[in-house]
Amino acid sequence: MSMTPLPPGSTIGILGGGQLGRMLALAAARLGFDVAILEPEADSPAARVAAHAIVGAYDDPRALTALAELADVVTFEFENVPAGAVERLTALGVRVAPGAKALAVAQDRVAEKTFLNEAGAPTVAFAKADDILEAAQALEQIGAPALMKTRRDGYDGKGQMWVEHAADAGRAFAALGGKPVIVEAPADFVRELSVIAARGCDGEIAVYPLGENHHEKGVLRQTMAPAQVSADTAAQAERIAHQILTSLDYVGVIGIELFELADGRLLVNEIAPRVHNTGHWTQDGCEVDQFEQQIRAVAGWPLGPTAALARVEMINLLGEEADHWAKLAGEPDARLHLYGKRETKPGRKMGHVNRLRPL
Amino acid sequence: MSMTPLPPGSTIGILGGGQLGRMLALAAARLGFDVAILEPEADSPAARVAAHAIVGAYDDPRALTALAELADVVTFEFENVPAGAVERLTALGVRVAPGAKALAVAQDRVAEKTFLNEAGAPTVAFAKADDILEAAQALEQIGAPALMKTRRDGYDGKGQMWVEHAADAGRAFAALGGKPVIVEAPADFVRELSVIAARGCDGEIAVYPLGENHHEKGVLRQTMAPAQVSADTAAQAERIAHQILTSLDYVGVIGIELFELADGRLLVNEIAPRVHNTGHWTQDGCEVDQFEQQIRAVAGWPLGPTAALARVEMINLLGEEADHWAKLAGEPDARLHLYGKRETKPGRKMGHVNRLRPL
Incomplete structure (x- = not known):
């Protein structure tokens, strides 16, 4: 699908008012767009940096109608968008990107793995x-x-x-x-990697360097990027990203979590049809980060460059770890990103820090 | 003056809703702050990315009271802030940074040049x-x-x-x-340079590399940074920045426009007690740009690093030049910044582009 690029001054609708919506809104603003956030809770992190905030359930017809009246295109920060919401927005004449197929696949682990294997992206x-x-x-x-x-x-x-x-x-x-x-089946992996990629409205694909991820209790703790990988591993990841994006006729940024096996093969763990926590390193490691890339893609703009300009260690600040902001702000090579969440809860993602080193 | 750093979640007040206010608001959001904009016009570029927007004159007592109720510190995007506004905010218990002295000096060219010469910063x-x-x-x-x-x-x-x-x-x-x-007296200059510097609440000073500026019809057209200058020129600029900031007991970012004479001496043309158009290159050329630096300074945070990571050519997009956004968006090394202004007028600053090259 090709389209006339949305001119600056257009409004990008975003379903979800959390940190991903907030960082998308900031990226959109930099390019001269307005943003409309739809989110059930008032005073959300994203709403506070957006021109328009609609407080309502994601499947509330009135809220969706209000969003459709404001937005020239709608995207989302989370994969559990109700299918009915996408149908309604589409019926109201608003394009939603990435589309219904990507959401359907991402919402159901069986559909996801079935799709991945059919697309030639191996899984367990x-x-x-x-x-x-x-x-x-x-x-x-x-x-x-x-x-x-x-x-x-x-x-x-x-x-x-x-x-x-x-x-x-x-x-x-x-x-x-x-x-x-x-x-x-358990994956006998040696490392967890991920690749952030994007596909534009014209089918152009851009792939960021791989990240190496470390989880604790199921929650992302750290991403090191670019990951030290062989040329073959990088090529496998690139091929997997291309196959997934093309098979889904995808528009936007996708996060693809990978298992690296001892024999060097990559398996896809899961995909997230949105900007992804393992891509936060691009904010300070690349000229165009995943958030601007997502805005470019859904607005029909050309994609930006994805080369790494620095080595980045991204650390999530969970719960009270964000209370150390003053210390982190004083570290010269630590770029601090805080989400504006009103309440600190144990394990809650409150922000992240990107520590930079020369390539 | 030292102070306890403002915690994330605090509100930064900004007088002025134009592009500088907008870019300040985006930088503040990245650090987890809320922003309140006071600006006479509704639907201003900055208000559309801020949590709070107060529409009112800068000297409107009710508007200033509303701002004082929201904001933990107030800064501004332009030097012609009425002295009465600063007095009122101060009387209401809100800190304003940079302070009244910097504004008084910047608002009157005679006071400015008198101050500069007294501070040891030579002028014509x-x-x-x-x-x-x-x-x-x-x-x-x-x-x-x-x-x-x-x-x-x-x-x-x-x-x-x-x-x-x-x-x-x-x-x-x-x-x-x-x-x-x-x-x-006319300055027999060979080049127009500028230096962007910042001073924190604790007196810490950080100076960015010099920019070389080209004006057309009195309006900034282009900044090349870091400017190719001798070590002596860089040292002169650094000394001038230190003298000005210290003499004003300044808190925040300052723009200092300089004339470089044929004999290598620098004269100060004028100072702007705010983020400055000739500092826009820092957005894509430095780890911490002038906007985040300003937020850090007024919030009492430590200042960030100012070293250049790339060579940047900053070009202002005036009037209809911004209509070429689609072409610019497709240039891989051009980072586009658009201000969200509703109306394009001849010569109006609509955006800028930072073209990046390796150092």
């Missing part, structure tokens, strides 16, 4: 299960130990558990709420 | 004149040709004219509105 072996009986069968098929996850609504390590023995399948299924699940 | 020879008789005397003293400028309210080449012959002094004085003027 998996099986789906809708009830206790199927859960036991899935464990038989995949073998224990395995990871059982709800098909929908998991994030940051929530909605998943390890099943050590096949006999525990039913208990795990019940513990996850008795909802449809996916059972995944 | 000058004389003041309050009436036609004094205008003629000033021309006699300085010698023709000379530059006659209104003492107050001039900017971008407005409110000034060349006087070729001493006999024209009266005519020029009348043409400038019969208001108090300054008569300046």
